[in-house]
Every structure is written in structure tokens, then in C-alpha cells.
Amino acid sequence: MRSKDVRPARKSTSKILWSVVGAFIGIYMMSIFSSSFSTHDSFFLLGSFGASAVLIYGAPEAPFSQPRNLVGGHVLSALVSVLLVKSFGNMLDLELLCALSVSLSVLVMHLTLTMHPPGGATALIYVIGSEQIQSLGWIYPLTPIGLGAIMMLLVALIINNMSENSKRHYPLYWY
Template identity: 85%
Template sequence: MPKKYLQRMMSKGARPARKPASKILWSVVGSFVGIYVMSIFSNSFSTQDSFFLLGSFGASAVLIYGAPEVPFSQPRNLIGGHVLSAIVSVFLVKSFGNLLSLELLCALSVALSVLVMHLTITMHPPGGATALIYVIGSEKIQSLGWIYPLSPIALGVTMMLIIALIVNNISNNTKRHYPTYWY
């Protein structure tokens, strides 16, 4: 490999400093409350599994409570990224589920979700996981079909958004607010 290429992988700057204790505390409180409420809601609808508690929602909690100021965390990105990725994955499974291998469906669901999020300016990294969850999901998840983007996805992220609006704006710190923008 050319030396110039390998040099691009070297550090170009210093790592950022740790966030202040108050920001860390609010991030922990928000994540706890958000996932706890989602767990309660999920368990009230299903005793067999946590239907509304998806791994991609855990990743969203890290963003909307731990870094509420970044573009990935804004409501447009949170909702759009998840819902559009869910639509992509349902479309792929419904249209090509019997024609393509699982590996190809997995790769296409994430890649096309990234494309759609870029084109719609709704990039939210956990959206890729939302797409993948449907493709590799159980028969119960896949049986939802076109309901999947609405429930658990849209309903779940709306609940997380409401909790983020409450928790991220409780602080007396005027620099900690959410959202930075809606649209």
C-alpha cells in the first residue's frame, strides 16, 4: 500500500475532552427514563417479548440524550431516519424476499436506507439497524409487513421524541435544549 494512503489513517487532532458532569448526568437520566418508559409500554402490549424495545432505539437514546445538539439527533432525523429505513426494508423483503439471499437483503436494506436518508436529509445512524432488524427479524416481526414502519417504529420514536423534549429541556442550563431545529 502506498505510504500516502496509510498516512491518511493517522490522527489529525486530539480527542475531545470529557463532557461536564451535568451533561453526563442529564444524558444518563434521559437514557434511563426513555428506555424505561419504552420497556413499560412494550411489556404492557406483549408478555412474550419486548415488541417496542428494539436495539436501534437504544442507539437513538444515546444520540438524543447524549448528544441532543448534533444533526443526527434532531426530530426530523430521528423520525425520518427510522421510518424511511423501515419502509425500505419492508419494500425489499416484500418485493425480493424470495428472490435474493438473506445476505444480499441485509446489505441492500442498510445501503438503500443510507441512500434514502442522504437524499431526504434525515440521516440517523440507528435507522440502518431498524432496516436490518426487519430483514433478519423473526416471523412475528416480518408478519407486520407495512405496519412495521408505523408500529413499532413511528410510534416508538414518537414516544422517544416526547421524552427527549421533556428531559432535555428540564435542565436550568440554557445551552442544553432540544431540538436545535425541527425541519
């Protein structure tokens, strides 16, 4: 349990500010877009997108932050959760469905090289979601999930490439 290294230094003020601006604009745009669909709930504002914002704006150079991982991780995890609920929702306990949705999402993301940690939350959100969320069925992976991930990606492409720092340019790779 001994550490193998020392903690990294804090990022530069410039990098921190770009991260804050990106996260603000990304989530604000999602909030505006979401409010145009419904005044009762925040259709596109899922907790997993908050976690994605931390990755794609705060650590755009990380493998988990790349476009393939962002979009693929969310969409594939959403597909896994919908498949499980549609196939076994009435036969399995909620606790088992929760565990299966996250663990099988991790498996699928590993196999497809799309590991994006917030994808686990995307899967869990559908399984434990309200009737309104579950009524989306096979639409859930497309919208709010796929469309939301693409909206965040577009903001990340703009914000992360506005920086003068070449290490911040995004993405490192597409595929």
C-alpha cells in the first residue's frame, strides 16, 4: 500500500481556467437545450454528463476523454442498460440489474476500447430511473445520451482548441 510516486503538481492557472470555462459552457448549453424540451425536468442534464465534463474539459489529454471514449462509452452503456431492463426487468431484482448494468457496461467498454467512466453512471441512471426515463426505451441511447455526448464533444472541440497551449489541443485521436 505504499505509494509508487509523488502526487502531480497543480495544473497551471491557464489550464484551470480553460477547464472551468469549458465545463461551464458545456453544461450551460446542455441546460438550455434541455429546457427547450421540457420545463418539468432536465431531460439532458444527467449526472454522468457532469462527470464527462470533468474529463473532457479538465483532462482533455486523458484516454478516457477522447471522442471515441466519450460517445462510445455513453452510448454502449446506455444500450446495455436498456437491453437488460427490457429483457430481464420483471425477472431480476433491482439490485442485480444495477450490478449487471454497470459491470456489463465495463465489459463492453473494455472490449470496444471505449472506456469512459461516466458510462457506468449512464447505465445505472436508466436502470434506477423513473418511469419517464425508462419509457424512452431504445431512444435513450440516442437521446438524451448520444445527442448529449455529441453536444458536449462539440463544445470540447471548440474550447479545448482555443487555448494557446498545444498540449491542451483536442482530441489526441478520433478512432
